[in-house]
Amino acid sequence: MIDKGAPERVVITGMGMVCPMGHDVETVWQNILAGKNGVAKTSIFDASTFPTTFSAEVKDYDMRKYIKRPELHEHGNRGSTFVIGAAVQACRQASIDVETDEPADGIDRSRLGIYLGAGEGSVDNDAFFRAIAKAWQPEKNAMDWGRWAQVAFGQMDPMRELEQEPCMPAAHIALLTGARGPTRSCLTACAASTQAAGEAAMIIRRADADIIISGGAHSMIHPLGIMGFNRLTALSTRNESPETASRPFTASRDGFVIGEGGVVLILESLSSAKKRGTGILAEVIGYGSSSDAFRVTDMHEQGRGAIQAIEAALKDAGISYKDVDYINTHGTSTAENDAIETKALKAVFKEKAKSILASSTKSMMGHLIGATGAAELITCVLAIRDNIAPPTINLNDPDPELDLDYVPNKPRKCKIDVALNESFGFGGQNNVVIVKRYRE
Amino acid sequence: MSSARVVITGLGAISPLGLTVGEMWEGLCTGSCGIDTIKAFDPVGFDCKLAGEVGEFKVQNHVPKTFRKSVKLMSRDIKLAVMATEEALQHGNVITKGIDAENVNVDPTRVAINFGAGAISCDLEELAPAVAASVSEGEFDVRKWGRDGIELVTPLWLLKYLPNMLACHVSIIHDIQGPSNSITCAEASAHLAISEAIQIIARSDSDVALAGGAEAKVNPIVMIRQCLINRPTNQNNDEPHKACRPFDTDAKGSVFGEGAGIVVLEKLERAQERGARIYAEVAGLGQSNNVNTKYESLEADGRGVQIAIEKAMEDAEITPDQLDLIIPHGTGIAADDLAEARGIEAALKDVAAKIPVWPTKSMLSNTGAAAGALDLIAAVCAMKEGKIPVAKNCDKKAQGCNLNIVQQPHQGRIRYALCSSYSYGGQTAAVVLKNFDGEKI
Numbered sequence: 046m047i048d049k050g051a052p053e054r055v056v057i058t059g060m061g062m063v064c065p066m067g068h069d070v071e072t073v074w075q076n077i078l079a080g081k082n083g084v085a086k087t088s089i090f091d092a093s094t095f096p097t098t099f100s101a102e103v104k105d106y107d108m109r110k111y112i113k114r115p116e117l118h119e120h121g122n123r124g125s126t127f128v129i130g131a132a133v134q135a136c137r138q139a140s141i142d143v144e145t146d147e148p149a150d151g152i153d154r155s156r157l158g159i160y161l162g163a164g165e166g167s168v169d170n171d172a173f174f175r176a177i178a179k180a181w182q183p184e185k186n187a188m189d190w191g192r193w194a195q196v197a198f199g200q201m202d203p204m205r206e207l208e209q210e211p212c213m214p215a216a217h218i219a220l221l222t223g224a225r226g227p228t229r230s231c232l233t234a235c236a237a238s239t240q241a242a243g244e245a246a247m248i249i250r251r252a253d254a255d256i257i258i259s260g261g262a263h264s265m266i267h268p269l270g271i272m273g274f275n276r277l278t279a280l281s282t283r284n285e286s287p288e289t290a291s292r293p294f295t296a297s298r299d300g301f302v303i304g305e306g307g308v309v310l311i312l313e314s315l316s317s318a319k320k321r322g323t324g325i326l327a328e329v330i331g332y333g334s335s336s337d338a339f340r341v342t343d344m345h346e347q348g349r350g351a352i353q354a355i356e357a358a359l360k361d362a363g364i365s366y367k368d369v370d371y372i373n374t375h376g377t378s379t380a381e382n383d384a385i386e387t388k389a390l391k392a393v394f395k396e397k398a399k400s401i402l403a404s405s406t407k408s409m410m411g412h413l414i415g416a417t418g419a420a421e422l423i424t425c426v427l428a429i430r431d432n433i434a435p436p437t438i439n440l441n442d443p444d445p446e447l448d449l450d451y452v453p454n455k456p457r458k459c460k461i462d463v464a465l466n467e468s469f470g471f472g473g474q475n476n477v478v479i480v481k482r483y484r485e
Numbered sequence: 486m487s488s489a490r491v492v493i494t495g496l497g498a499i500s501p502l503g504l505t506v507g508e509m510w511e512g513l514c515t516g517s518c519g520i521d522t523i524k525a526f527d528p529v530g531f532d533c534k535l536a537g538e539v540g541e542f543k544v545q546n547h548v549p550k551t552f553r554k555s556v557k558l559m560s561r562d563i564k565l566a567v568m569a570t571e572e573a574l575q576h577g578n579v580i581t582k583g584i585d586a587e588n589v590n591v592d593p594t595r596v597a598i599n600f601g602a603g604a605i606s607c608d609l610e611e612l613a614p615a616v617a618a619s620v621s622e623g624e625f626d627v628r629k630w631g632r633d634g635i636e637l638v639t640p641l642w643l644l645k646y647l648p649n650m651l652a653c654h655v656s657i658i659h660d661i662q663g664p665s666n667s668i669t670c671a672e673a674s675a676h677l678a679i680s681e682a683i684q685i686i687a688r689s690d691s692d693v694a695l696a697g698g699a700e701a702k703v704n705p706i707v708m709i710r711q712c713l714i715n716r717p718t719n720q721n722n723d724e725p726h727k728a729c730r731p732f733d734t735d736a737k738g739s740v741f742g743e744g745a746g747i748v749v750l751e752k753l754e755r756a757q758e759r760g761a762r763i764y765a766e767v768a769g770l771g772q773s774n775n776v777n778t779k780y781e782s783l784e785a786d787g788r789g790v791q792i793a794i795e796k797a798m799e800d801a802e803i804t805p806d807q808l809d810l811i812i813p814h815g816t817g818i819a820a821d822d823l824a825e826a827r828g829i830e831a832a833l834k835d836v837a838a839k840i841p842v843w844p845t846k847s848m849l850s851n852t853g854a855a856a857g858a859l860d861l862i863a864a865v866c867a868m869k870e871g872k873i874p875v876a877k878n879c880d881k882k883a884q885g886c887n888l889n890i891v892q893q894p895h896q897g898r899i900r901y902a903l904c905s906s907y908s909y910g911g912q913t914a915a916v917v918l919k920n921f922d923g924e925k926i
Contacts, residue, residue, distance in 0.1 A: 046491070046687065046769060047800050094631035117778055155773065155792050163669075165604045174616055174625035181613040188610050190705060194530025197705075203713035207781055211604055211648070211669035212910035219774045219911050225792050227772035228912045229677050232602070232669040233649045240666055247684060253770075268627050272635040273643030334664035334690075336598060336656040341558055341644055353594060353662065357690070471644065472653030474665060 049252040055329040056483055058256075058318050059141070059311030060423050061134030063127040065101035065304045066410050069134055073410075073420075074427050078456045080438045082288045082409050084302050089266050090170065097280040099287035100266045101304030101411025103127060113144050118217050120204035122166030124262035124416070125214045127307025132218050132258060135309040140323050141256070143221050151321060158226030158254040159215045160245035162237025164263030164415040166208035167270070172200035174268075214262035214307070226254040232415060234470030235375070237261060238308065239418025243332030243478045245312050255317040261416030264305035274303060277342075279379060291412075292439035293376035293405035294383050294447045301377040304411025308419035310426075325483045327426045330463075331362025337473025344381055344469065348389030354475035355393045355467060362479045366394045369401060369479070370461040371428050373421040375469045376405025376437065376451075377412055382469065387447045402434040402459065404452035409438055418468035422478055425464035429482050433458050489687040492921065494761040495577020495749030497569035497697075498862050500849055501537035501742050505572055509859070510866040513848055514874045514894075518726040520740050520850050525703045533717035535725050536703045537742025537850025539565065547571050549583055552658055558645055559654060561743065562605050565855070566651040566699035567658065569745035574659065577749035578761060579693060581659035589660075590759075597663040597691035598656055599682035600747075601674025601698030601854040602648035606706045612638065651699055663691040668854075671908035672814065674698050675746060675857030676916055680770040686750050693755075697858035699745030702851075711741055714781040716818055716909070729851070730878040731815030731844035732822050732886050739816040742850030746858025748865075765865045768901065769801025769917035781909045783821045787828020789913040790814075794832035794905060797915035803901055805836035808917075810873055810902040811888075812860045815844030816851050819883060826886040829905070841895055842888040843867075847878040857906040861916060864902040868920045871898050898922070 060070050065083030067073040076083075083101045092098050108126040109115040111133040118129055133143055141157070142148035180193035207213065212230045219228065227248050233240050238261025245259040265274070274280045281300035283290040291302040318325055335357065337350035344351070359366060375386055391398045406424050413420055424435055433456050440453035462482045469475050498505065501519025502512030512519065519537040528534035544564040545553050548571075559567065574581055580590040619626055619634035644650060649667040656665060664685055668678040675698030682696035702708070711717050718738030721728035729740040756763050773792035777784040798805065813825055830837040845863055852859060867873050873895040882890055900920055907913040 046489075046683075046767070047802055091627050092631060094628045095635070096631075155796075158772075159774065170627070171625075174619070174627075174630070177609055177613050177616040178620050178625050181617045183614070183617060188526075188613060190527040191529040193609070193705065194709065197709050198530070198712075201709065201713055204780070206710040206713050207909075209604055209710065210671055210908075210910055212671055212908055212912060213780070215670075215912065216775075216780050216910040219776050220778065220780075223776050225773050225776065225789065228670075228774045229668055229681070229772070230670050230910075230912070231666050232647075233652075233665070233667050234647055244666065244681060247688065251684065251688070268630055272630070272638060273646075276635060276638055276640045276642055277644070278640075334666065335594075336652070336662050336665035338593065338656040338660050338662045340657065341555065341650070341653060342641065350662065357664075361690075470649065471647060472649045473656065474649055474653075 052250045053252050054315035055246045055249045055312055056315050056318050057310055057326045057426060058313045058323045059135035059139030061131035061309045062420055062423060063103055063106055063130040064306035064410055064413060064420055065103055068106055070423060077406060077409055077435045080436055084287045084290060084411055090268055092271060095271055096275045096282050097271060098284045101302055102266060103305055117220060120208060121217055122208040123264035123305060124164055124307060125217045128214045128262035129217055129221060131307040131309040132221060135311050139311040148223060154223050154225040156226050156255040157224040158257040159218050159224050159228040160241045160257050160259045161215050161230045162241035162261040162415045163211050163214040163230045164232060165211050167264055167267040169201060169205050170268055175200060218258055233474040234472055235414055235417060236468040236470035236474040236476040237415040239466060239468035239476040239478055240334060242310055242419060242422055243476055246329045246332055249312055249314050256311060256313045258309055259312050260309035261419040262307045263413060263415030265414050266303055266305050289439045291378045291408045293378040293408050293437055294444055294451045295440055296442045296444040298378045298383060300379055302411040304413045306413040306416045306420060308416050310419060310422060327429055327480045328483045330481045331358040331479035333357030333361060333477045335475045339473055344385045348385045350473055350475045351389035351469055352392050354477045358477035358479050367397055369463050369465050371434050371464040372401060372403040373425050373466045374403050374405045375467050376407050383447060387449055390449060399449055402452050403449050404435055404437040406435050422466045425466045425480050428461050428464050432461050490753040490766060491683045491686045491750055492753050492756050492766045493748050493764045493865060494751055494756050495573040495579060496862050496865060497573030497576060497747040498859055499539055499565055499568045500744040500859055501539055502849060504542055506862060513863060516875055516877050518848050520725045520728055522725060523703060526705050531708060531712060532719035534722045535728050535740045538703050539743055542568060544568060548658055558641055560605050560645045561701035562699055563651050563654050565701060565743060565745035566600060566655055569747040570655045570695060573747040573749050579749055583659035591693055593660045594662045595692040596661045597682055597685045597694040598652045598661050598665045599678045599694060599696045600652045601668045601678040602651050603700035603854045605646045605648055606704050607646050609706060670912040671910055672853055672856050673906045673908040673912040673914045674854035676906045676914035680914060682750055683767050686752055692751060694750040695747055696750055697747035698854040700853035700855050701743040702741040702853045703743050727878060729817040729847045731817045731846055732883055732890050733879045734881045734883045736817050736819045736822060736883060739818050739851045742852045744852040744855040744859055746855050746862050763921045765868055766919040766921055768919040769797040771796030771800060771915040773913045775911035777911060783824040783907055785824050787824040790825050790828030790905060790907055791831040793913040793915040797917045801917040805833040808840045808901050808903050809899040810864060810867055811840050811842045812864050812904045813842060813844055814906045815846055817846060823883060823885050826888050830887060838887050839889055841873050841891045843873050843876050843891045860904045864904055864918055868899045868902060872896055
C-alpha cells in the first residue's frame with residue numbers, strides 16, 4: 046500500500062443531532078445543562094402492557110423541514126430520517142453543500158466519505174406479525190410457508206423492507222451529499238457510533254479521505270426491540286416514574302431507558318479544514334477499541350476490555366490519564382454496567398479517579414443504542430467549548446459502592462481541555478474516543 | 486506513517502461448494518454448482534425456489550467442549566463464522582485458546598477481529614408460538630404481545646440476532662481481545678471489513694487480524710426482502726445449475742445463499758519471522774459509493790465501482806496491464822452486471838477488455854456479507870495455483886459488456902488480482918492482491 050507520509054491531524058468541523066432532547070445541537074445542549082429529561086410514556090406503539098411502558102422518543106420531528114427533496118427519502122426508517130436532519134445541520138456548519146448536483150463548496154467528492162454506526166430499521170409490524178399469525182399451524186408446530194409468502198407478498202412494502210438493511214442510513218447520506226469517498230456502516234451494538242467516529246478518524250489520519258460524515262442512526266423503540274430488551278431484563282421498569290427511570294450510579298438503578306436518534310459529526314483533516322477556512326470545533330486525538338472475549342451476556346467482571354480500550358485510546362492520543370478533564374461515561378443505569386465501568390475507571394485513572402468529572406448524559410437522553418456514542422461525543426465537544434461538565438440527573442441516592450464524581454444533578458463549570466467518551470456494547474464491544482480543545 | 490506491508494497467512498471458507506477452502510476451490514475448478522432447490526424451508530409461494538445452501542455440519546465438533554452449550558445461542562450466521570474461523574486459524578498456524586489452550590502462540594490482546602455481517606434475520610418459527618398467542622379476533626394484537634406473547638420468547642432471543650454476535654462468539658471461543666468491529670454493508674461488507682482490518686494491522690494496533698464475512702441468507706424473511714426488490718431470478722427453477730448467470734445475455738437475476746470466508750492477516754515482517762506460509766499480499770484498497778435515487782440498484786454508469794477500483798489501483802501503485810485476474814461482484818442481475826462492467830471498463834480503460842474476468846456467483850451463489858471474502862479466497866487460490874477456472878453460465882456475453890469473461894481455463898502466473906463488490910445500499914469496495922511467489926524474501 047502506498048505511503049501517505051506524515052499522519053494527518055483530525056478535527057471536527059460540524060455537528061448535528063436529532064434526539065429525544067431536541068432536534069438541533071444547541072437545543073439539546075441547553076436542555077442538558079438545564080437537567081431536563083426526554084423520557085415519557087411510549088407513544089410510537091401501544092406499549093402499555095409491556096414490562097416497560099416508556100422510552101425516550103424523538104417527538105414532533107419532520108424531516109421535510111430540513112431538505113428540499115423529501116420524496117427521495119420518504120421511505121426511510123426512523124434512524125434514516127433522523128440522521129438526514131442531523132447531517133443537514135452538520136454539513137451546514139461545516140460548509141458542505143447538500144442536495145445539489147453541482148456543489149460549490151470546493152470539496153472533492155471522492156475524498157468525502159461516510160461512516161455511520163447504524164442500526165437496522167424498525168420492522169413493518171402490521172405485515173410482519175400478521176403474516177406469521179396467519180401462517181402458523183399450532184397443530185403441526187410448523188409454519189405454512191405458502192400461506193406466509195402469500196400474506197407477506199401482499200402486505201410488505203419493498204422499500205420499507207429494504208430499509209431493514211443497516212447500511213441504508215449511509216445510502217441516504219450519500220444521496221444527500223454526493224459523497225464518493227470511503228463509506229462504511231458498522232453495528233457493534235451500543236458502541237457502534239463511537240467506533241464509527243474512531244475508525245473514521247483513522248481513515249482521515251491515513252489521508253484516505255479529507256472529510257468523513259460520521260455518526261449514528263438507530264431506533265429500536267418497536268414491539269420486537271422492546272421485547273428483546275425486556276426479555277434480557279436490561280430495561281428499567283420504573284413505569285410509575287419514567288422521568289426518573291434513567292438513574293445511572295444510584296443504588297436504586299434498575300436498567301437502561303431506551304432512546305432513539307440520528308447524530309452526525311463531520312471529521313476533517315486539519316489541512317483540509319485550514320484550506321477551506323472552516324471553523325474547528327475540537328480535535329480528535331485518540332481512539333481505542335477492544336473486545337471483552339468473556340461472555341455473550343455479561344461484561345468482564347473486572348472491566349478488562351473497558352480498561353484496554355481506554356488505555357489504547359490514551360496511548361493513541363499520546364497523553365496520560367492525568368491529562369483527561371472530563372469523561373462522558375457509558376453510564377447506562379444498569380446494575381452491571383455502572384459498577385464495572387466505575388471499576389475500570391478506577392483502574393485506569395488511579396489516584397485521579399475520584400476527582401475526575403465523569404457523568405452520564407443518558408440520565409437525560411436515554412440510550413440511543415447505535416446512535417448513542419456519537420451523541421455523547423458531541424456533548425464532549427460542547428463541554429470543552431463551554432468549559433462545563435454536563436450532569437448526571439436523578440442521582441439522589443448514590444450507590445455507596447460507586448464513589449466517583451459523577452457530576453450529580455447540576456452541571457459544573459470547570460476548565461475542560463480534554464474529554465473522553467466511552468461506549469460499551471453487548472457482546473463485549475468497547476470503544477473510546479478522546480477529543481481535545483483545538484490549538485494550532 | 487510508514488506504509489506497512491500486510492499479507493494473508495491463513496484461509497477459511499465454508500460455502501455451498503463445501504465445508505473447507507479445499508472443497509470450495511475443487512468445486513470452482515470443476516465448474517460445480519452449489520445452487521439447488523431450497524431445503525431450509527418450503528419455497529412454495531416464491532418465484533425463486535433456489536439457493537446456495539451449505540451442506541451438513543456440526544458446529545459442536547468445532548468448538549472446545551466447554552463451549553458446546555453456547556451453540557444454542559448461535560444463529561446460523563454465527564455458526565458459519567465459527568466454522569470458517571477455525572479453519573483459517575489452523576491453516577495459518579495461529580494457535581489461540583480455542584485451538585489449543587496449551588500451546589497458544591499469539592498475544593490475545595494483539596489480535597483484532599473484523600467481520601462483515603448481515604442484518605441477521607430471526608427464525609420466524611421460533612417467534613411464531615409467541616405471535617400466535619397474541620392474536621385477538623384473527624389479528625395480531627400488540628397489547629396481547631406485550632402481556633402474554635413476549636413471555637413465550639426465549640430470554641436471550643435478542644442476542645442471537647445482533648450482527649456483532651458473530652465476532653462476539655468467535656472472540657470468546659478464541660480469546661481475541663483486540664479491536665473488534667462488525668461491518669454491516671450488505672454484499673460489500675466482507676471487503677470493507679478486510680480493508681479496515683488491514684489498516685488496523687498497518688497502524689500496529691494489532692499483530693494479527695481475523696477478517697472476512699459470514700451470512701446465512703436462506704431464510705424466508707431475507708428471501709422475501711430480495712424478491713420484493715426483484716433481485717432473485719424467477720427462471721430456471723427446474724435447472725438450478727443454470728440459474729445464476731453473471732454477465733450472460735440470459736441473466737435474469739441473482740440466487741442467494743449462505744457461507745463464511747475468513748482470512749488471517751498480519752504484517753509481512755511478522756509472518757516472515759514466525760516462518761508462516763504467505764498466500765498473498767494485500768497491495769491496494771479502495772472504497773467509494775453509489776449516488777443513486779434507485780437505492781436497490783447500481784447506478785447505470787457504475788461510477789461508484791469505478792472510483793473504488795481506481796483508488797485501489799492507485800494505492801497498489803500498479804497499472805491496469807499488471808492485473809491478470811478480476812473477480813467482480815457479478816450477481817446475475819442484468820442491469821447491475823452491466824453497470825459494474827461499465828465501472829470496471831471506465832477504471833481500467835482499454836486494458837479492461839483483455840484481463841480475465843471470473844465471476845463466481847454462478848457456482849457459489851450470492852452469499853451476502855460473506856461474498857467478498859469467498860471471492861478474495863478464490864483469488865488467492867487462483868494465484869497460488871496459477872490457474873483461473875471457467876466462468877460458469879456465461880455462455881453468451883450480454884450485449885454492452887466488453888469484459889473478457891473467462892471461457893476457457895487459464896494457466897499461468899497471476900501477478901495481481903482485483904476483487905470488487907458493492908452493496909444494494911450503495912457502498913463499493915475494491916481490493917488488489919499481489920502474488921507472493923517468486924519474491925526474494
